[in-house]
Amino acid sequence: MRTAHRTCPLCEAVCGLRLTLDDTGHVTSVKGDPDDPFSRGFICPKGASLGRLDEDPDRLGVPMIRTGETWREASWDEAFRTVEEGLKGVIDTHGRRSLAVYVGNPTAHSMAGALYGTPLIRALGTRNVFSASTADQMPKHVSCGLMLGDPLAIAVPDLDRTDYLLMLGANPLESNGSLCTAPDFPGRLKALRGRGGRLVVVDPRRTRTAALADEHLFVRPGTDAYLLFGIVHTLFAEDLTSVGVEVNGLDEVGRLAEGFAPETVAPICGVPAAEIVRLARELAAAPTAAVYARIGTCTVEFGTVTQWLVDVVNILTGNFDRPGGVMFAKTAVENGRRSKPYTTGRWHSRVRGLPEANGELPVATLADEIETPGEGQVRGLVMVAGNPVLSAPGGPRLDTAFRDLEFMVCVDPYLNETTRHANVILPPPRVMQSPHYDLSLLFVAVRNYARFSPPILPLEPGRPSEAEIMARLTMIASGQGADADPALLDELILDQMLRKAVETPGSPMEGGDPAELRASLDGDSGAEMRLDAMLRLGPYGLSLATLLANPHGIDLGALEPRLTEIVRTTSGRVELAPPRLVEDVARLRGRLTVPPAEIVLIGRRHLRSNNSWLHNVGPLVGGTNRCTLQINPDDVSRLGLGEHAVVRSAAGELVVPLEPTDTIMPGVVSLPHGWGHAGTSQLVAAKHTGVNVNALTDDSIVDLPSGNAVFNGVPVTLGRA
Ligand SMILES: Nc1nc2c(c(=O)[nH]1)N[C@H]1C(S)=C(S)[C@@H](COP(=O)(O)OP(=O)(O)OC[C@H]3O[C@@H](n4cnc5c(=O)[nH]c(N)nc54)[C@H](O)[C@@H]3O)O[C@H]1N2
Ligand SMILES: Nc1nc2c(c(=O)[nH]1)N[C@H]1C(S)=C(S)[C@@H](COP(=O)(O)OP(=O)(O)OC[C@H]3O[C@@H](n4cnc5c(=O)[nH]c(N)nc54)[C@H](O)[C@@H]3O)O[C@H]1N2
Ligand code: SF4
Ligand SMILES: [Mo]
Numbered sequence: 001m002r003t004a005h006r007t008c009p010l011c012e013a014v015c016g017l018r019l020t021l022d023d024t025g026h027v028t029s030v031k032g033d034p035d036d037p038f039s040r041g042f043i044c045p046k047g048a049s050l051g052r053l054d055e056d057p058d059r060l061g062v063p064m065i066r067t068g069e070t071w072r073e074a075s076w077d078e079a080f081r082t083v084e085e086g087l088k089g090v091i092d093t094h095g096r097r098s099l100a101v102y103v104g105n106p107t108a109h110s111m112a113g114a115l116y117g118t119p120l121i122r123a124l125g126t127r128n129v130f131s132a133s134t135a136d137q138m139p140k141h142v143s144c145g146l147m148l149g150d151p152l153a154i155a156v157p158d159l160d161r162t163d164y165l166l167m168l169g170a171n172p173l174e175s176n177g178s179l180c181t182a183p184d185f186p187g188r189l190k191a192l193r194g195r196g197g198r199l200v201v202v203d204p205r206r207t208r209t210a211a212l213a214d215e216h217l218f219v220r221p222g223t224d225a226y227l228l229f230g231i232v233h234t235l236f237a238e239d240l241t242s243v244g245v246e247v248n249g250l251d252e253v254g255r256l257a258e259g260f261a262p263e264t265v266a267p268i269c270g271v272p273a274a275e276i277v278r279l280a281r282e283l284a285a286a287p288t289a290a291v292y293a294r295i296g297t298c299t300v301e302f303g304t305v306t307q308w309l310v311d312v313v314n315i316l317t318g319n320f321d322r323p324g325g326v327m328f329a330k331t332a333v334e335n336g337r338r339s340k341p342y343t344t345g346r347w348h349s350r351v352r353g354l355p356e357a358n359g360e361l362p363v364a365t366l367a368d369e370i371e372t373p374g375e376g377q378v379r380g381l382v383m384v385a386g387n388p389v390l391s392a393p394g395g396p397r398l399d400t401a402f403r404d405l406e407f408m409v410c411v412d413p414y415l416n417e418t419t420r421h422a423n424v425i426l427p428p429p430r431v432m433q434s435p436h437y438d439l440s441l442l443f444v445a446v447r448n449y450a451r452f453s454p455p456i457l458p459l460e461p462g463r464p465s466e467a468e469i470m471a472r473l474t475m476i477a478s479g480q481g482a483d484a485d486p487a488l489l490d491e492l493i494l495d496q497m498l499r500k501a502v503e504t505p506g507s508p509m510e511g512g513d514p515a516e517l518r519a520s521l522d523g524d525s526g527a528e529m530r531l532d533a534m535l536r537l538g539p540y541g542l543s544l545a546t547l548l549a550n551p552h553g554i555d556l557g558a559l560e561p562r563l564t565e566i567v568r569t570t571s572g573r574v575e576l577a578p579p580r581l582v583e584d585v586a587r588l589r590g591r592l593t594v595p596p597a598e599i600v601l602i603g604r605r606h607l608r609s610n611n612s613w614l615h616n617v618g619p620l621v622g623g624t625n626r627c628t629l630q631i632n633p634d635d636v637s638r639l640g641l642g643e644h645a646v647v648r649s650a651a652g653e654l655v656v657p658l659e660p661t662d663t664i665m666p667g668v669v670s671l672p673h674g675w676g677h678a679g680t681s682q683l684v685a686a687k688h689t690g691v692n693v694n695a696l697t698d699d700s701i702v703d704l705p706s707g708n709a710v711f712n713g714v715p716v717t718l719g720r721a
Contacts, residue, residue, distance in 0.1 A: 169296020288324025
């Protein structure tokens with residue numbers, strides 16, 4: 001028996017875990033790590049099942065190659081050679097413009113994803129870059145990019161100090177928090193109430209988070225922008241603004257809000273005008289307050305405008321960049337922020353002309369790019385940690401489109417709905433065999449913190465790490481071939497990083513010798529050495545060695561005001577009224593007079609689920625974690641429905657089991673995503689198929705400024721099954 005410590009990679013809460021393993025490497029228990037200064041022993045059912053997940057017999061252990069309908073196991077060398085031939089075939093015949101890449105959610109939770117995603121994308125040399133971000137938080141990036149000049153400058157609620165939290169479209173009691181890294185989110189919310197603070201939840205469902213709150217308000221899906229504008233209107237009308245940061249465009253925001261008086265927006269958003277006015281007054285009067293909005297408000301038709309209004313309210317009430325309000329984390333690997341002014345639409349998608357954002361095109365148009373003939377039609381696809389057949393809007397269309405690709409390679413531990421279309425699947429090793437550092441999540445943490453976990457178990461001889469798989473793919477994509485040494489990529493990146501560091505005034509390595517610095521780096525792999533360099537260049541002067549000496553993590557203190565370091569706009573001020581968003585307000589205003597759909601569809605998450613890929617762990621499925629359509633009992637009787645119903649949308653139809661519950665508002669139905677299992681190697685999941693909600697979501701509609709998918713507020717009709 002031995003004890004090991006590791007960060008949980010399964011959600012954004014980054015909990016520290018304490019694991020025990022027997023001498024065969026079998027995980028015998030997983031508990032919260034009580035000595036982790038951030039998570040302090042917290043764990044959820046998913047984390048507790050990490051051993052089961054990691055030892056899942058249905059995981060792929062070796063590469064798989066498909067010929068026609070037949071899969072066979074292959075050696076790593078053969079698999080990489082097949083990838084080289086496949087990609088080369090597509091590039092030689094159609095050019096690099098016909099390649100596409102999709103990067104899925106788990107890459108945000110791995111060192112391999114964070115360190116090798118960008119090099120791989122660059123090496124592919126295509127603008128057809130897609131990721132789960134345009135099915136998720138792209139509206140937040142675009143709003144922060146336009147307001148602050150940096151799409152990663154995302155302010156998080158100062159959960160542990162705020163007096164008042166207004167939460168819209170988030171359900172951290174199930175999700176454990178998102179774009180707000182806070183282990184034990186439930187405990188932090190209880191502590192907020194315990195110290196006399198107030199929690200208000202706005203959600204079309206009375207969620208577990210809403211049940212814990214002081215107050216819950218139902219809102220009609222997709223209308224939070226109206227509600228927030230009503231609040232902004234009140235702040236101006238009642239002279240309640242107290243802006244504490246340097247801004248441009250304050251008057252313009254006031255003028256824009258004139259058209260959105262509480263009485264005007266109330267019938268649309270379903271929140272009574274008096275309540276909207278009261279929320280505005282409470283936010284203004286609270287000693288400190290924070291507005292926090294998440295996925296329910298991002299994956300809607302006005303996602304970017306909504307994210308913008310969230311920060312407008314935080315700014316107008318004097319709560320931006322101050323303790324108890326919303327603040328910016330300072331990570332241990334931060335090393336200068338972007339310098340070019342932020343813009344979107346530097347290029348457009350070929351078929352629908354949708355603008356690029358953060359160098360990506362909307363996943364909602366991936367099927368168009370594969371299906372539509374012509375110069376630049378996508379013929380080859382590199383897929384890393386993604387399952388867009390289940391996760392993208394119009395998923396079933398992709399299921400068909402992927403069949404027509406000339407070549408597709410997936411980096412994924414499972415044969416599933418998406419990877420079954422690949423020619424080659426390259427499975428990453430087990431979690432226990434992988435090092436961990438949260439490069440992508442700690443920049444939105446509610447405390448400054450760092451923790452590194454070395455691999456707990458060694459790799460089998462000849463088995464590449466996920467970093468090495470990604471590096472080899474990058475070498476192949478850049479034309480250096482399947483036999484090129486992946487370590488050369490790390491050396492190249494380290495060389496660039498160190499050369500820049502010695503030339504940068506004020507850098508901790510200024511004036512040093514790159515070769516000497518290179519020789520001094522620690523780490524058992526290229527990825528670890530790159531992390532060591534990033535830590536040493538970071539603002540706390542940490543290193544891999546310091547983190548290894550502190551296996552439970554290091555608390556780097558509460559968040560501190562730092563807006564002046566953060567803002568990267570040309571004016572050096574916060575842009576409260578960016579032209580691109582002002583333009584979209586006209587679109588929002590235009591909708592004021594459009595009658596709402598009678599019934600709209602939204603999503604939901606379950607504590608024991610994780611998008612599409614955790615349904616293979618027995619204890620996590622079943623019970624309340626089922627793919628049912630939640631519906632208000634009044635709607636069931638009004639429509640004369642039985643146990644099942646046919647749900648129809650502009651995109652498709654499904655037959656679903658109903659779960660009548662008065663926790664959902666009338667006129668709204670909810671179906672979780674990630675179900676609809678088919679053709680998967682996951683034998684448990686195959687017994688709990690459920691349906692693919694993204695057969696109903698419509699890929700022809702996006703949030704215009706960000707290109708983000710629309711999953712909430714989808715008009716549907718219901719009929720008897
Ligand atoms: N209708 C609807 N659709 C949604 C949403 C919604 O709320 N409603 N939510 C959206 C959101 S927020 C997101 S983030 C997306 C997620 O969309 P995706 O990222 O496309 O989907 P996931 O289900 O997370 O699939 C992850 C894939 O990665 C694989 N995987 C797991 N661990 C690893 C690993 O360590 N390495 C590698 N290489 N692969 C791994 C899994 O087997 C799986 O195939 O879904 C979106 N889709
Ligand atoms: N257990 C578990 N944890 C997860 C995941 C998972 O699948 N399972 N997925 C991870 C991922 S990829 C992400 S992005 C995060 C997401 O984290 P959260 O944003 O907390 O996600 P949800 O739990 O889906 O909560 C969204 C809430 O928005 C509500 N909602 C829907 N439409 C609207 C609307 O128009 N307005 C308002 N105000 N509310 C609306 C829904 O009813 C739901 O309660 O969770 C992560 N954590
Ligand atoms: S809350 Fe998230 S990080 Fe923590 S144990 Fe659960 S899945 Fe893992
Ligand atoms: Mo997500």
